[in-house]
Amino acid sequence: MGTGGSRCRVSTAPWSPALPVAVVVLSFGLAGCSSRLGVPEPVTSEGESILTLWRALFWTAAALGAVVMGLIAWCIVRYRRRGSSELPAQSGGSIPLELIYTAIPIAIVAVLFAMTLVTDSNALTLRHRPELRVDVTGFQWQWRFEYPDRGVTVQGGPGDLPELVLPLDSVVHLRLRSVDVIHSFFVPGFLTKRDLTPGATNTIEVRPKRTGTYGGHCAEFCGLDHARMNFTVRVVSPAAFEEWASTRATGGEGG
Ligand code: CUA
Numbered sequence: 001m002g003t004g005g006s007r008c009r010v011s012t013a014p015w016s017p018a019l020p021v022a023v024v025v026l027s028f029g030l031a032g033c034s035s036r037l038g039v040p041e042p043v044t045s046e047g048e049s050i051l052t053l054w055r056a057l058f059w060t061a062a063a064l065g066a067v068v069m070g071l072i073a074w075c076i077v078r079y080r081r082r083g084s085s086e087l088p089a090q091s092g093g094s095i096p097l098e099l100i101y102t103a104i105p106i107a108i109v110a111v112l113f114a115m116t117l118v119t120d121s122n123a124l125t126l127r128h129r130p131e132l133r134v135d136v137t138g139f140q141w142q143w144r145f146e147y148p149d150r151g152v153t154v155q156g157g158p159g160d161l162p163e164l165v166l167p168l169d170s171v172v173h174l175r176l177r178s179v180d181v182i183h184s185f186f187v188p189g190f191l192t193k194r195d196l197t198p199g200a201t202n203t204i205e206v207r208p209k210r211t212g213t214y215g216g217h218c219a220e221f222c223g224l225d226h227a228r229m230n231f232t233v234r235v236v237s238p239a240a241f242e243e244w245a246s247t248r249a250t251g252g253e254g255g
Contacts, residue, residue: 043189043214043235044206046123050191053119057112064108123192126205130173134164138176138183138196138218141225152248156231164216164233166208167241176202186219187233193219208235 037058042048079088137144142156145164156162166172176185178196185204186193194202218229236244 039191040188041210042191043187043210043212043233044192044208046204046206047189047191048209049119049122053115056115060108060112124194124204126173126203128171128205128207130205131170132167132172133175134166134172135175135177136164136185136196138178138185138222138229140180140223141218141229143218143229143231145231147245150245150249152245154248158228162231164231165241165244166206166233166235167238168208168211168235170207170238170241172206172208174204174206176204181222182220183218183222183229184220185216187214187216189214189233195220211235211237 035055036051037054039051039054042051133148135144135146135148137146143162143164144153144155145162146153154162154164174185176194176196177200178198180198182198183196184193185196190206192204192206194204196202212235214233214235216231216233218226220226222229
């Protein structure tokens, strides 16, 4: 019966923790290539706070993953079978250790939960007096942007993407409504997405922090031409916004 010896050789075959370590280091390295960790550059101050939350969640998860994988690798290497069939010393547990590894995860989850709650509430509640209000209406299959205080309406049509023009660094309240089915207002650069639900009005507050033109989409399948329900957001200086609004309000339908 020489099988016991060969089994021992199999179990002590060269095993290196290099692979998991390399995977972890590589993952961290790739993630570190972009400090935004795959998220678009935020256009609004609300988006910036969401990016901060995303970073906190990511790096906490990465650190925990590294600790757990490191402990697993250490156990595998340190306590691997070494030719003897004797069991190692058996212990019956440790109350202090169990309290510690229960308390630490609870504390981590509590902190992340609080951060999520605050960020979510900041992103989804109207916290400031609006300097501009825009009624955003979704319909099959386009968008209408109405500026009730300026008498301006922008509506998209087939092959004609509507443009939501916003002034830089102003508090904007967007009131989202649908006249038919559920749509979803999604501007990746805002790092925020909100549904337009028939019979209800959803609101978001944004304060654009960067000028430029950004893509927007309907992010809820809403029928045949859902994929063409796109729009652009153009953030301009307050002076340029006033000029644009007055041109549009006096009946100019271009741009
Ligand atoms: Cu509207 Cu999809």
